[in-house]
Amino acid sequence: SLLAKRVKSVQNINPLLKEFERMTGNFFTDDAFICLSAYLDWYIDRIQNPVNRLENTNVIPSNLIALEWAQKFLFKNHVVNLGEASYLINTIHSSQFDKANKEYGGIQEILPIAKKIIFRFNRIAGVNLRLDSLQVNLSTHLLATYYRIKYGISYKHPDLDLIKQKYEQLFSFTKFSVRPFEEFVKKDIPDDELALIALYFGGEIKAIEAENLKKQKNDVMIVCSSGIGTSRILKQQLEDRFPEVAFSKPYNTLSYENSSLEDIKLIVSTIKIKNRKGINVLKVSAIPGKQDWKNIESALKKEGLVKTKNPKMNIEGLLDIISEYARIENVNELKKALKQYIENSSTNFLNNKSKITNNSHTKLEEIFTKSNISFVDHANNFREALSLAFEPLIKNRSIETKYIDKIEYLTKKYGPYMMIEKGVLLAHAKPGDGVNKTDFSFLLLKKPVHLVNNNDSEAIKIIIGFATVDTSSHLEKLNDIMKILQNGKAMNNILSVSKKEQLLENSLIN
Structure with missing residues (x-):
């Protein structure tokens, strides 16, 4: 009762x-x-x-x-x-x-603040959340947050620790983005409230990415730190080698964490990421080497995305044809040689496609301007090496110092994912991290520097610095650089010099 x-x-x-x-x-x-x-x-x-x-x-x-x-x-x-x-x-x-009623008290003041928050989130997260409906929806959400903070009404999120752990980057980006709202309420927003806002942003990203995945119907997702530069070249190389496989656009970590992964069978990533939904994650270099390509092909075969060839059938067929027109002295040795050839033919063909046979750029200064090429005996640490590499771009006012700070931060957070060849670092961040104009620099170190202060970490002899104002203006120049890096003779010529004059004068390809 x-x-x-x-x-x-x-x-x-x-x-x-x-x-x-x-x-x-x-x-x-x-x-x-x-x-x-x-x-x-x-x-x-x-x-x-x-x-x-x-x-x-x-x-x-x-x-x-x-x-x-x-x-x-x-x-x-x-x-x-x-x-x-x-x-x-x-x-x-x-x-x-x-x-919420736009004419009701409080919401009018929050609407322009929500706009600032969305812009800040898009900039730092590298996404493009739509402003139209999102501004109103976020303002509606923040209206209640405003009153709770204003009147000291405590909110406790039951899954705060889980959200901080599972959506670490989303939470961090949200904390940065809501600064205009904190200035408005003149108080710091508690983590419990931040968790609500973070999940709100996460829901928006998930909806967009789910829509994209549904349209594209991809088999393999590509994940990188920022979604620009080398990741686009990686996508192109993957599509060239495996045209029968549907590869996604490059996703950054945040978009990956909040995507539905619908129909995705494999994830290829240039950085270390957490496994989701039991989908296999294959970590590769931004510019994959021979072993990377073998691992990629093996993973694609395992998921049934690439057909496995039957070398035995091909060998027997070849032997039948050969025996019709020639006498075979040693059947077993010929069979072994043919088997070796068939197993490697696809890989060799694709590798040969990527090699340089004749490049119009014969000197380094034809790719980089003379003033942007540097040679030093050594750097005391990784930060100093970065500063030396980007010094020409600072002088040219192509970048701000915070661009170097961002690269250092990304390297510490994600490790050596910018290493594109042994001893070669392609140092870059996003356009919004302090780029004024697209520019490139080249630094050769006589004595290698380590990523962290111990000899067990990755050793770097070449730092190629690049800054871009968008996602496309740098790609042609970057492609030329990649061709040089993949040419063994050119790299030997570069690494053998002992002073800057030789670096400028020596032909990369004789």
């Missing part, structure tokens, strides 16, 4: 909440509506006893529409108390809205 009484009491409260929605134009989410109904049932019990009521203050809340509703609610329960009316308004406002 007590439960039946409670249910009836809550049902009596529902029309009052509907009245609030009608008067203000603000509509609660389903969860918020249910929680408020249950809470207000308890609240009515509290205010029935005058001893439990708050002080009857003379301060009138600024929102007169909400005040009118609160006074009606209290009057129905035989209470006239401005202190309780103010408390009730604050409680109602701190609940999550599904739709």
